[in-house]
Amino acid sequence: MFRRLILVLFLFVVYPAFTSGQVRVRLFSLQSPESAVFSVTKGKYEVNAFNNETLIVTKGELVIITRYNDKLAVKTRNADGFLCDSVIFTGKTDEDSFSLRINGKSPVRQSYSGDLQCLPDLGTLVLINSCDVEEYIAGVVKAEGGTGKNKEYFKTQAVIARTYMYKYFDKHSADRYNVCDNTHCQAYNGLSSDTLINRAAMETQGLVILAPDSSLIISAFHSNCGGATSSSEDVWLTSQPYLRSVVDPYCLSSGNAVWEKSLSLKDWLVFMKKSGFNGSTDDPSVFSFLQRSRVTDYRTGSFTIPLRTIRTEMNLRSAFFSVVPEGDSIILKGKGYGHGVGLCQEGAMAMATKGFNYRQIIDFYYFGVLISDIKNAVIIKNE
Numbered sequence: 001m002f003r004r005l006i007l008v009l010f011l012f013v014v015y016p017a018f019t020s021g022q023v024r025v026r027l028f029s030l031q032s033p034e035s036a037v038f039s040v041t042k043g044k045y046e047v048n049a050f051n052n053e054t055l056i057v058t059k060g061e062l063v064i065i066t067r068y069n070d071k072l073a074v075k076t077r078n079a080d081g082f083l084c085d086s087v088i089f090t091g092k093t094d095e096d097s098f099s100l101r102i103n104g105k106s107p108v109r110q111s112y113s114g115d116l117q118c119l120p121d122l123g124t125l126v127l128i129n130s131c132d133v134e135e136y137i138a139g140v141v142k143a144e145g146g147t148g149k150n151k152e153y154f155k156t157q158a159v160i161a162r163t164y165m166y167k168y169f170d171k172h173s174a175d176r177y178n179v180c181d182n183t184h185c186q187a188y189n190g191l192s193s194d195t196l197i198n199r200a201a202m203e204t205q206g207l208v209i210l211a212p213d214s215s216l217i218i219s220a221f222h223s224n225c226g227g228a229t230s231s232s233e234d235v236w237l238t239s240q241p242y243l244r245s246v247v248d249p250y251c252l253s254s255g256n257a258v259w260e261k262s263l264s265l266k267d268w269l270v271f272m273k274k275s276g277f278n279g280s281t282d283d284p285s286v287f288s289f290l291q292r293s294r295v296t297d298y299r300t301g302s303f304t305i306p307l308r309t310i311r312t313e314m315n316l317r318s319a320f321f322s323v324v325p326e327g328d329s330i331i332l333k334g335k336g337y338g339h340g341v342g343l344c345q346e347g348a349m350a351m352a353t354k355g356f357n358y359r360q361i362i363d364f365y366y367f368g369v370l371i372s373d374i375k376n377a378v379i380i381k382n383e
């Protein structure tokens with residue numbers, strides 16, 4: 001009874017934020033903008049600066065916002081400029097969109113929909129866009145989805161991106177927004193103009209991936225697993241029942257399936273000694289190591305080191321590699337690109353091309369999960 005009460009309480013607390021269908025995204029979060037040029041590309045915007053003045057701007061009109069100490073200077077072409085604490089642009093039709101150009105000379109100019117709030121904070125101009133969740137998801141798929149051209153692949157990516165967004169919806173709540181637009185959350189470079197991606201987002205509207213306990217999964221993905229994905233505990237130390245190693249026959253002929261890196265035997269010895277190896281180095285063949293299926297550690301004699309440590313230290317494409325001594329060199333022969341946990345993007349693309357649908361693709365890479373509407377997710381706070 002008590003458990004049920006807690007569950008109801010969680011749903012009560014968290015559910016309203018999700019059902020609004022809106023997400024608050026901080027734009028240009030890595031660029032520290034000093035100024036922004038707001039320009040209406042569709043519809044009509046009301047500009048409100050809490051100073052009893054309301055401006056209306058329509059298509060083609062520009063508003064320049066510049067941080068001025070701890071205030072904002074706002075200027076339009078046809079009205080006097082003014083100083084304010086913050087300014088909000090509210091779309092007045094059902095189809096409003098705008099573009100933003102930051103810091104004057106910056107070539108970056110991206111298109112957004114929904115409303116925009118601008119406020120000065122810690123020496124920068126904070127730009128927060130409230131937009132429709134599904135338009136945001138399509139933009140994320142465009143930015144993160146890779147180069148696939150198949151709708152089932154894009155639907156897979158849309159469900160993954162939506163799951164990730166809701167799972168970390170509170171990540172920035174102390175800063176008055178939900179997500180930032182860089183890879184700290186998910187890359188978002190504005191609206192997608194790709195109709196296939198937009199349709200993929202709409203056709204999977206509201207769908208997320210749930211673990212057997214109805215919580216949102218950690219929807220990890222990577223570029224190419226090299227033929228076998230990694231179990232999460234081998235990479236991040238925490239085990240998840242749905243992030244198990246699977247043998248993946250689909251990505252083997254894709255672009256990132258194999259790689260090779262050569263380094264001098266001397267550099268390899270320096271690295272090994274630094275890592276604690278104190279055995280004999282007279283015969284380089286002792287470093288020989290074959291990784292046919294994924295293992296967690298590199299092993300020579302009684303010395304072991306996690307492969308993920310070598311990957312990080314040497315900036316390798318993956319931890320799925322063999323070590324081949326060759327004369328004065330050490331050749332690292334690797335497979336795949338990325339951490340290897342969860343969905344393999346190039347494998348998923350190949351599956352979609354072979355005719356698998358997004359549900360089959362998700363089931364293949366995430367073990368024992370359910371694809372369901374976000375309203376069925378149980379959100380556990382402070383997870």
Ligand SMILES: [Zn+2]
Nearest residue numbers: 179180184185
């Ligand atoms: Zn973030």
Ligand SMILES: [Zn+2]
Nearest residue numbers: 225251344347
């Ligand atoms: Zn793969």
